Amino acid sequence: MEVDTTIKNNTYTQKHSHSENHNHHYSHFPSKTIVITITVVATVTILFTIFMVIFLLRRQKTSTKNETCKDKSRVLHDTSSRFIASTTLTFTSSPDVKRGCLHGGNINRTPVPKFRGVQVFTYKELEVATDGFSEAKVIGNGGFGLMYRGVLSDGTLAAIKLLNREGKQGERAFRTEVDLLSHLHSPYLVELLGYCADHNHRLLIFEYMPNGTLHHYIHSSNNQTQPLDWWARMRIALDCARALELLHEHAVSPVIHRDFKSNNVLLDHNFRAKVSDFGLVKMGSEKKNGHVSTRVLGTTGYLAPEYASTGKLTTKSDVYSYGVVLLELLTGRVPVDIKRAPGEHVLVAWALPRLTNREKVVEMVDPALRGQYSKKDLIQVAAIAAMCIQPEADYRPLMTDVVQSLIPLVRNPSSLGASSSLRFQRQTPSPSPRH
Template identity: 80%
Template sequence: MEVNSSTTVPAGPPTISTKNHTFIHHYHHLHSEKDYHNHVGHFPFKTIIIIITMVALIMLLFTIFLVVCLIRRQKSSSKNGVCKDDCESRVLHDTSRRHIAPTILSFDSSPDVKGGCLYGGNLSRTPPTPKFRGVQVFTYRELEVATNGFNEANEIGNGGINGLMYKGVLSDGTLAAIKLLQSEGKQGERAFRIEVDLLSQLRSPYLVELLGYCADQHHRLLIFEYMPNGTLQHHLHSLNDKTQPLDWWSRMRIALDCARALEFLHEHAVSPVIHRDFKTYNVLLDQNFRAKVADFGLANMGSEKRNGQVSTRVLGTTGYLAPEYASTGKLTTKSDVYSYGVVLLELLTGRVPVDIKRPTGEHVLVSWALPRLTNREKVVEMVDPVLHGQYSKKALVQVAAIAAMCIQPEADYRPLMTDVVQSLIPLVRAHSLSSSLRFQKQIPSY
């Protein structure tokens, strides 16, 4: 019997294995496609996130740059812009006191005066934006009441070359010094306008504060903060025996305050301001004998250039005028430095700038003092005798050296007021520290 060795395959369709193979193949194919799509899908999503982040960052940087540019442009425009008159802010004339913004006044010979308020152009080329309340406008009647009819009993001195000063009490109880301008004509009007313009814009603890003004009809008055201890001139040169002489350190502190005032005018005002009439009579003292500079009727706007000259008519007080200004009318901030040097000599010696009663060779303070200021023995001999030797010899030598530099005949050899301030600060500070230590030692311990 022949046996068939071939394997017998059962009849029927091979559904299971074929389907399994097909399913497995299809399964792997689907998973491969899914993995592929997942892989392909994730990549562009991350890329989009990165692109969006970069765009947002670029936009943020651009925005910051734009803001910085706008801020710089605004600062530049506020610094270089010219202040224009705002005629819409006119104040109506009435009997009540009013607050106004700092007034910019022009120098026209025929000012427009309406209702106690002046309207005009611009003295300073680039006036700063005021950070304090404006000066007040007063009627003549208000100030007449404040001074009891400008009674002689309330007169506290001469208000400079063209006015009288009165002590007054304003309607709100404020004690004030009221300056009644007496001179008429262009010079008096110009002096009035300069003071209102400058002191409405400039604010410093070393300048006397302008509280208000009156331009009622033909009357011109200025209202200042009251300085109870009067002028430096009175305390240095008064013949009244009741006046207490200033001690050495009070004089040094006054010298520093005055230096700071001129430094502010020369270096920190938007445009340099030359006082042009700096002297002991225009230095006022408060209740603590701290000094403030007053009387800006002759002030002049200096050149924007460093040490730039301004040609002008020679005005001021004999003995305080710088040589180049007195001879040629060329005015610079160094002219104020010379006047400051004269005041410093007055603080050192107690002498007036010009005294024809003194012996020959001693009539003019500057010419007498200049050759002696660099000699230690002669400097000691120059000191005001009312001090009775109560001063620091080391400080005396240093202050004498500062005075010698300030009164140099050549303007270029004089220091800046900033340098004077920096030289005086250590002297005053050293005395303050030593006084504080002495006070602490005197306190008993329990």
């Protein structure tokens, strides 16, 4: 009996022990499953995170390249209507297309975009527009190349300037005009329709001005050209004054034209004037009476004396050139004419002592006007011209003052108040001796 009991007890103990071991094993199974699950989830999360980081880095790199491309192209294509001075004269290399970015150059592989009306053309398009740059299409010959009359693919009549690439000045003139006229828009400045920088070709496309240059209308010996009447001349004088006022006083930084002359004043079908040819523009100093020193460029007869002798350029240098053009409108004479009698070769030297003498002013007037003008208006214009061509730059007026003095003449040419007509005469210093 004892043996049986012992056996039974041992049997029970073994069973109980086995049961405990079984239960102990069963209790550890869920913990291992959780650990494995967590490990798998963590691994997947880490791999997914790595994948996303790589994806985002690649996307950022692509975005950066695109932004770089846009930034480079923005030099010529910024759609801001303000003139950005810092980009005007900072071009250092020829335009080109590199790595898919438009640099204003070889356009053959790039769609033609438009930026505020300034369009990029291929050389082939402009060749077609001018019948292969036919001599019959030539309408002018400027300092940097020939001007052609052309018809664009959309039927627009345009003036197309083919720039001479010899020397650095032509390249600089091209870049300066594109940058200036892409940012500065005005009814008194000729409109830039587009440009071409296809390989080695440099062309500028402007609005077409059907009546040509002011110089042609004043000085042409062609009997078919009708002389400009006094009213038209006064409107032209005011349009030109407003153009220079815009450049000098309303741009972000002062802009000096540096080659203002009657050949660079264009006339539309209504004989309204627009200033053109900005290849020689220079940024002026913003300091009071400040100047910039530069190489003397321009046209004989229009250069201010201080600029011609020292190379010191200010906005008052343009004012002097404007005064010469005003004398052309008043007298019908060219700035320099060696065919005239001694003492009359240089227009400014001949005119300055006469402008404040009422009797002599009448004798100076262009015979083509045939006396059809108001004497009050004549005295006012003579006074303005006398101020503009003063040898001392400090005596010359601002273009804003010129504009304000011309407005009454254009609004009401037949009657001008005495106080207005004497505005400039009270300021005019004693005439300098002829030189």
